[in-house]
Amino acid sequence: MAQRTQDPAVQEKIDAILKRVRDPESDLPIADLNLVQRVRVSDDHSLIYLDVPFDRHTPGCMTCAGIAMTIVAGIKRRLVEAFEQEFPGYTVEFI
Numbered sequence: 136m137a138q139r140t141q142d143p144a145v146q147e148k149i150d151a152i153l154k155r156v157r158d159p160e161s162d163l164p165i166a167d168l169n170l171v172q173r174v175r176v177s178d179d180h181s182l183i184y185l186d187v188p189f190d191r192h193t194p195g196c197m198t199c200a201g202i203a204m205t206i207v208a209g210i211k212r213r214l215v216e217a218f219e220q221e222f223p224g225y226t227v228e229f230i
Contacts, residue, residue: 143179152217159209170210181225183218187211189229 153166165171173186189207194200215227 143183145176148221149176152214152221154218158206159213160206165210165214170212173185176222176225180206183222183225183227184230185218185227186230187214 150166153171154164156165157163158165158168158170161168170189171185171187173184175184175186176182177184187210189210193203195197218227219225
């Protein structure tokens with residue numbers, strides 16, 4: 136699960152998002168897959184930083200890598216949509 140924040144209300148939103156967003160391949164919640172290492176919310180800059188090390192999961196086979204990239208794009212899109220819905224006016228960045 137992603138690193139805990141100081142604000143319990145913000146952490147509840149983050150936990151709910153990670154339980155709601157699902158991997159398109161396995162249909163498991165992102166929270167169960169431990170893909171998100173850390174979430175940092177910067178109120179000063181209206182940014183949400185998601186530490187998701189997708190590059191560690193990229194296969195060596197070119198065909199498999201293409202499939203993996205498609206899956207990663209789907210996960211990123213779903214995460215951005217969910218975080219922007221819960222945190223209106225914030226922008227999501229992957230680190």
